[in-house]
Amino acid sequence: MAVSSAPGKVYLFGEHAVVYGEPAVPCAIEVRARVGVEQRADSKLRIHAEDLSLDGFTVEYGGTADGPPDVDVQESLLTAAMGYVDGAIEQVRDVTGEDEVGFDVTIESDIPLGAGLGSSAAVAVAAIDAGTRELGTTLETAELAERAYQTEYEVQGGQASRADTFCSATGGAVRVEDADCRSLEAPDLPIVVGFDGGAGDTGKLVAGVRDLREEYEFAADTVESIGDIVRNGEEALAAADVEELGRLMNFNHGLLSALGVSSRSLDSMVWAARNAGAHGAKLTGAGGGGCIVALDPTDETETALSYTPGCEDTFRAELSETGVERLE
Ligand SMILES: Nc1ncnc2c1ncn2[C@@H]1O[C@H](COP(=O)(O)OP(=O)(O)O)[C@@H](O)[C@H]1O
Ligand SMILES: C[C@@](O)(CCOP(=O)(O)O)CC(=O)O
Numbered sequence: 001m002a003v004s005s006a007p008g009k010v011y012l013f014g015e016h017a018v019v020y021g022e023p024a025v026p027c028a029i030e031v032r033a034r035v036g037v038e039q040r041a042d043s044k045l046r047i048h049a050e051d052l053s054l055d056g057f058t059v060e061y062g063g064t065a066d067g068p069p070d071v072d073v074q075e076s077l078l079t080a081a082m083g084y085v086d087g088a089i090e091q092v093r094d095v096t097g098e099d100e101v102g103f104d105v106t107i108e109s110d111i112p113l114g115a116g117l118g119s120s121a122a123v124a125v126a127a128i129d130a131g132t133r134e135l136g137t138t139l140e141t142a143e144l145a146e147r148a149y150q151t152e153y154e155v156q157g158g159q160a161s162r163a164d165t166f167c168s169a170t171g172g173a174v175r176v177e178d179a180d181c182r183s184l185e186a187p188d189l190p191i192v193v194g195f196d197g198g199a200g201d202t203g204k205l206v207a208g209v210r211d212l213r214e215e216y217e218f219a220a221d222t223v224e225s226i227g228d229i230v231r232n233g234e235e236a237l238a239a240a241d242v243e244e245l246g247r248l249m250n251f252n253h254g255l256l257s258a259l260g261v262s263s264r265s266l267d268s269m270v271w272a273a274r275n276a277g278a279h280g281a282k283l284t285g286a287g288g289g290g291c292i293v294a295l296d297p298t299d300e301t302e303t304a305l306s307y308t309p310g311c312e313d314t315f316r317a318e319l320s321e322t323g324v325e326r327l328e
């Protein structure tokens, strides 16, 4: 068996706009998904996903081509779990040329699902890395990131950026603009996360922004303005100017809100953080529900968030310098 882990991330700037060729700056954080992959004697795929429901579940089936497996769990949970893992296993088969090989896949993750912390990218990166290593191939980080991106692209209905997957594969703070992916020098940032306990559907939220952008020129301008914020944000990051980073994050949240991807609980958490004295706060990831990211070196934001209705959890997130990690 091969086991790999990969980190989640927060977006300092640029989610959604990055799908249309603007730059984005995500930053890997120390919450991880671990995926174990073991080759089977037959060509079936057995997925054990601990975190998909309270009790977890295990399915065994011949692959999506055989139709959905016959098990007693909620259809949406199954489809969700199958998509990324199936896609990742397809990449493993493609890299190794072993089309008929089957696997037992076990997923354990500290990253809340669909909450904007990049659980899908971390699962895809860790699964492809463990799967290829199980068959004796170790991928370079760039290829691993690219193949994980292909997985996200397909599951998200042909609309995805390389930001999450590159960040999860390499770790640290990164800058992604189309296919140009690079690592950035980043100061130690005082990152606080607030989580509303909910989730958003990345594919649907991305489609919503795409529709707005096609319908209104000002929505397309809004997406471009997010790109301008990111370019300013890169300079603030290089200068370790946390106050300026915060101001730009606030602006970025406003524009994401205008694009319809915030929610009442995300807005409440953002305002709680700002009122507590955070340098800035914004939603992270696709939005609709899930997490916000704030910058505050003091404990004030965490304390305020812990009393904010709609906030279920809050924690300080350390930047993860390590991307994919090979555990076994
Ligand atoms: N622990 C896990 N086990 C199985 N599948 C997972 C796990 N974590 C994430 N996934 C997959 O990723 C999807 C969530 O991805 P997405 O909607 O992009 O949100 P995010 O990447 O912000 O967490 C889940 O629906 C599921 O398919
Ligand atoms: C909205 C988007 O920019 C980020 C999605 O992040 P997450 O899956 O919500 O963590 C989509 C993408 O870049 O593929």
Ligand SMILES: [Mg+2]
Binding pocket: 118, 119, 120, 121, 164, 202
């Ligand atoms: Mg995702």
